[in-house]
Amino acid sequence: MKKNKTVPSVNWRKEARLLPGYIIITLWVTFTAFLIGWIIVASLSTTKEIFSNQMLASGLHFENYSYVWVKGNMGKYFFNSVIYATCSVAGTVILSAPCAYALSRFKFFGNRTLTNLFVLALSVPQIMVVLPLYTIAVSLNLLNHRGTLIFLYICLNVPFCTFFLINFFSTLSRTFEEAAAIDGCSPIKTFIKIMFPLAQPGLITVSIFLFVNIWNEFFIAMIFASDNETRPLAYGLYSMIQAMTTTGKWAELFASVVVVFLPTLILYIFLSEKIIAGVTGGGIKE
8 A cells, every 4th residue: 555645744834933034035126127127128119218218119139239349349359259258168167276275175385375365366356456457457568468368367367267166176985085096196186177167067057157258258359458349248248338328228227237237147047056056065075
């Protein structure tokens, strides 16, 4: 005979204590979804329909997107942001992962000092290092070069990426390395063949954080890439806002806003589980 499965009882007292949190989260999600939906609908309407509160009355206006993509140079800015984000994330991870692995797994003179220096670098505001970096860039004629911005993004994000991965590598069991050592693997080969693939959840999570941060970065781009050819998407949106407010093309302005935030929104939707796994997960705990 099949045994009847017992349904777990609900602790209504505990749920009642959590009710205010549920209400706040529900209101916040509803408010955010409403704002995103309104912006998308406005981007497919005309400026007259937006101000008359009759959005989509004349149908869908995809020409708003073609206008900002071509005439508003958003296509060029989008391409620049893709280059900056992908190259910077790849460079940051390639530099940070071996460093984080060495600091988390090996004990040597200066280990604690180096780790504390990375933590200290996280507390330094970017505005404090911008002036000397700008002076160096001007003296070397490196302003408005894509390579300059990629180099700066890598250097500025290495401390965060290294500190994040130090904590993640420390959660991985040392039995993996012990088994590799028995098989004759060197520490470098062990890192490349075993530990680096095992750190995939953490690498994916930190890569997403870095990608979103660089994609939406404005301050550094405004100073070192103000030229129209090297301008990224976030700074391009700022210039677009200034132009659209004078020309009155508000529908096109909302279309440019969608072009900026839609890639990161899609990224979070499809990779949210990997982000959670990278923050809370690890290998087999010791």
